[in-house]
């Protein structure tokens with residue numbers, strides 16, 4: 001099981017702050033593709049992954065990074081308000 | 083302090099008796115120069131706590147005027163200041179809080195032509211309200227070799243990082259590469275106490291950085307979701323392909 005945490009407008013679009021998923025995804029990009037295919041909320045949240053960042057077990061990573069051994073994936077955008 | 087008898091009722095007494103700050107740390111704060119861009123939600127607690135801490139030279143830039151809808155969260159300003167420039171309002175409040183601080187104000191919007199403003203400061207603090215200004219400020223700070231403490235908020239959430247390639251950390255663009263397409267517009271809704279939480283933490287991180295106390299947020303991104311009680315401290319990395327710092331802090 002993989003814990004996924006969503007922040008800011010990613011969370012807003014998906015509708016919940018965290019969830020656990022059973023996945024065979026090898027990389028972050030594979031996981032994103034899996035999530036996008038779920039329903040329109042996920043498709044909207046991941047419409048342009050280039051504006052998002054991902055952290056694997058609290059370590060900033062690329063979308064090409066492997067998920068083997070990872071317990072938590074966090075997706076977040078840059079926040080911009082001041 | 084140097085040659086003075088310690089006054090337990092003095093302005094900085096509670097800093098002076100703190101082991102991690104003490105007389106040496108307070109002297110560093112009193113000698114420090116800090117530039118704060120934006121005197122709004124985040125800028126309010128940042129400016130208030132840094133003035134209270136006795137930052138020697140505190141410079142702020144903001145071209146906005148105080149409006150009624152600001153006062154739900156911008157606690158630096160007050161109802162009597164409605165319609166006045168935020169720099170005017172801020173100066174009056176900060177001078178009252180601590181007349182020992184040298185306060186400089188620029189009633190300008192930070193832009194390409196004002197980027198030279200960052201040179202020579204010990205620390206620049208990003209309290210702006212848009213992504214373009216954040217990247218512009220990062221480029222200016224990398225070019226000038228000035229550390230940048232950047233904080234941001236969205237509705238119930240916040241992020242803070244210390245960006246200083248010259249000190250071995252990433253720059254803002256290493257962590258958040260400038261996207262080709264603009265990100266989706268974010269709601270301007272924000273819970274009033276949020277900039278208090280995030281801005282006070284920024285002031286605290288500025289004090290840590292300037293005094294050398296503890297561990298700074300260099301190479302870290304602190305992120306908080308106050309609505310769902312999620313808080314993370316991420317490790318961030320320099321990127322050799324970063325167009326701003328090239329992963330080593332040299333101006334390009």
Ligand SMILES: [Zn+2]
Pocket residue numbers: 252253254255256257321324325326327328329
């Ligand atoms: Zn960089």
